[in-house]
Amino acid sequence: MFDGSLAAMAVFTGPDDRMVYANPAFARLFGARPLGRPARETFPDPDAYRFLGVLEEVRATGRACQVLGARRTDPGDDAQASHFVYACSPLTTADGPGILVVALDTSAETWTLQRYEALVSAVSQMVWVMRPDGTMEELVPGWERLTGTPWYPRADKGWYDHVHPRDRERLGEAWRAALRITSPDVFEDVYRLRAADGSYRHLAIRSVPVLRDGSVAEWVCAAADVEDTWRSRLRERMLAQVAAVSGTGLQGAFCELVKVIVPELVDVCLILLLSHDDWPLPENATVTARRVASATGPGLPAPPALRGQSVTLSPTVRGILESRVPRTFLFPPGGPVPPDLVPAVTERWLAAAGATSITLTPLVVGDTVLGYAVTGTNGDSPVPTDSETELLREVLHHAQRPIRKVLDLQQARRIALGLQRTHLTEPPSVPGAELAARYRPASSTGEIGGDWYDAFVLPDGTLILDIGDVAGHDLTAATAMGQMRSMLRTLAYTGGPDTTPATVITRLDEVTEGLNTASLATAIHTSVRRRTDGGWDLAWASAGHPAPLLIPSRGPARFLAGTPDLPLCVVPGAPRTTHSHLLEPGDTLLLYTDGLIETPSEALDVRMRELAGEADRCRHRALPELLESLEEFSDHRDDIAMVAFRTTAEP
Template identity: 70%
Template sequence: MSTESGLDPAVFDDTVAAVALLAGPGDRLIYTNSAFTRMFGPRPIGAPVLEAFPDPDAWRFLSVVADVRATGHARQVAGAREPDPGAAEQARYFVYSCSPVVTREGAGFLLVAMDTSAETCTLQRYEALVSAVSQMVWVMRTDGTMEELVPGWEKLTGIPWRPHADEGWYTHIHPRDRERLRAAWQAAAVDGPPDVFQCTFRVRAADGSYRHMATRGVPVLRDGRVAEWIAATADIEDTWGARLRERLLAQVAAVSGPSLDEAFAEVVKVVVPELTDACLILLLSSEEWPLPERARVTARRVASATRPGLPAPPALRGQRVTLSAAVRDILESRTPHTFQFPAGGPVPPDLVPVVTERWLVASGATSLTLIPLVVDDIVLGYAATSSNGDTPVPGAAETELLRDVLRHAQRPIRQALDLQQARRTALGLQRAHLTCPPTVPGADLTACYAPASSADEIGGDWYDAYPLPDGTLALDIGDVAGHDLTAATAMGQMRSMLRALAYSGGPGSGPAQVLARLDEVAEGLDAAPFTTAVHARLNRRDDGRWLLVWSNAGHPPPLLIPAHGDPYFLTGSGEDPPLCVVPGFARTAHTHLLEPGDALLLHTDGLIETPIASLDDGQRRLAAQAARHRGEPLPELLERLQEISDHRDDTAMIVFRARRSR
């Protein structure tokens, strides 16, 4: 590299870096290698530096030469060479270094230039790219300090960027997202080998609202160790909101429920905890709209849900609140309204039932939003949603999304309303036929009908009791297949026909003949597709006992509850097939004597039938329950017997008890 007389320039002949040597008076150019000539063109060897480099932009490295001469220390500087106007080539970028050396011609300077155009263009393209997609780009070093490369934090939040995570910016993260953000960083940077860090979280914007941000960061490794993390953060609020809206609307569209209460119970599960901490549905007691001005209108709790971590909501027991003027105004304007209050109360009165007010205080609620529930231009009630603890009060965007989701619940709610109306019609039809039993000398007689708990169970159960022309007491129990308005209508027809046939049959027409005749008429008139029934007759004897004659067409057998001994079922010699199944079947009759104090129960299968147990098991439970409560008055006895039902199906019961002689 050097000789006794100084640096030998020949050592730079084949280097890829551009090299030039200056030495002697006037800093004459004494050497350039081929790389220098290719980059900067031929230069006159032996000419002073100012003559050798007359280029307009040569001042940059010439000033560095002057500085090195003055200080005796090497210098490095970056620079660019612009092309001539109209030239096709682009600007080129260099890193120049200047070092003092001793040459054969005395003290001089070694000039080295490296072309960094490719690297510089790559960096410029990256900066342009991240700027074009509106991302914040930042770097975190191993000491925890952070630096924005592409800024945006202050524009978003209204506060300056802080170089440390614990200097205030972390408080701008939504409280519900902080732990998830910590967990994502822990998984990527702490718990194992460095991995890609990515997380979506909400940041409080300058206007107080929260916006969803997505961050993705990668570790930069040097010598096998993490030197820093570089990350990009993008605002995805619009995309996130659109996707959430689509998902929630799809979920609420899939809601189904046979009753309004059950449909709304599914709706609140959709909005909690995605959109609110808690949601309560209240339905109006009045079906009249607009609401009567002076009438007292109440709202009943029908469904509620709370996010995990909050106290359980109070049980739904039909609690009501009388509508205040404030609630009426919200419902009539059909516009949501948010009430804010300090955590721990007091809660504005008369917005929700008292039990809910207490829950709001206990759960640290800070706001309550009332949203009218409108279906087919009728206000059914309202939803009450709350923010609790450190959850921010919902803004206009969150409230509007919640309102939109509830509005799209109209289809399942309308279906429940239609089903509810059909149920009311069917129940009205059934109850119109289920008249009070007559007074019977020497006996007690009570009947009851209990509709199913599910709104789609509105079937064809019936009972009947009436005196025949000869004084005989007739008892009927029956069940038409189906659970809809058609079944209820067929029930009315079968009940009326059975009563008419029994009454007009004459002395020689017993229970078997009456059911056979009913079977023939129902088949001929196509009145019902499948019906079970028991037709029984009771006559009091002189000794105080009662003679029971009955015929059973595929129905659960009567239960005898004797004054003494275990209850048992009257199966006779076996059951005949149901009506409208085997035309012309010769039906049979059975007899039994009831002692004073004995009771006879006729019932439909809804009392004993469950999906998880056999009919025999249901009969055993019924007999045991009857034995426990046999001495109670008949209305109380029927209430006790009803306790064994799971209420999935309609139930009709009629019970007769022979009085004891005094």
């Protein structure tokens, strides 16, 4: 009956376990073995002692025994070993008690498993099986090598404790959602796992459901360490985002930069810029650092409002900036933050938010240290590793290019503003009248306007008031502004007592067109002469400029009538008109540029009515205070130039 069996079978009898029968399958698996000899002689193989021990146990106890662990033959020479499992059972023979040995050749299955393990080992950190009851069996070991702790047989018994606190809840919820699906698909996720050295590494997990009879019998899970790949992609993504930073002004650029850093690398980021332009810093000079940008990660309180809070540089911070090497400070959650590193308002916020560390990284552009970045971790977030600090340093280093652009633009703007202010002189002192002027550049540090005003007295005592605006927001517009202002001043001064404002504007248009000074500009040229009765004769010509605003001593504010002519540089030789008005004692005349009234959200006529109303409310204020109040009426998007003239009440 046993001769034709596919299973290897043999019978042993007697106290020395003599082999009295072996079928052909047994001979194929273990080779030819002599019959009638004790088992110790029949199986002299080096590792046969385990098998002989099982025979003795079965003979002594009378109970069957199964050996399912991995077993292999030793064929010798270069022949390939065979893998098997076997069972020993008590048997009654004609010669007395005996033992039946049944062995199954598992070579094909073992070789397939070895190939599978080799494959998954090449692409995965570890492989395990998870059953519906939550128990887990590790197939390809790797857990202990990565984490430094033994494998946990259940996910809810210590395994999740190694997952990063910020990933734990998300990963658990996603996994529970996958388990609730009747016909689940492959589950994939990337999360951070705590390594043996305390750092966290990114693992990519892929879990495939094994279905039996239409239901999930188990999940086969594989995890691969993708830290290097993840960090490389993060670096590329962050550097691309930094390269795209184009905020308006230095503060705007840093406000965009902190949003790149948080929460990708840290929980909080704060930028402080030095108040001192010289580098290296003077040894005994008091230098402060001012908050200009901040950002916090999800779940943390909003950072304090940016209101110019500053901190005086301590020797510690000076040392970090001079060395240009980042430094990390550790402290207990909610504990006191090391003093004199950040403004007091930030110290209080860090303590309230449960900060555990801050890292100071110098901000270097070229050879100059502009300030430093303060990055922090809060709560259960781990302290940044050396590689994370180095990545942060690299990100800040690559921010040099967009910040340098902003700095260059600011430098050009400072030059243009300096050029403008050299032309915007203080108004003269005029008997019987008050004068005030005001210029305010746009809030956008990326724009340079061409607005100007002028006020001067001719040899015959005539007061000249001019206001103008060259199209454009760059250094070219500022340069053209200076040229046109000088030309208008010269034409008015040399024109003679009978020259009208229209004549002066016409000549200015001709000269500007002939010298190609500007592509487009608007202007108002006025002359004011005092009368013996205390009034003033006002004459003006407008080249496409907003109408003058009159705030009379009696009655509501209104814009002086007179349709403006074409702007300058449009149609050379176009006719120009001189308008006139009698200013009574106590009247106020305001000339202004369009930045005061133009906004994207309201119609121009609406804004002009609102300006007149605002002027009415401020009519009794001194001229400098009046201009200051009207300046707040604008939306600060564009440059503003204003010049005001007020007649006194006495003749």
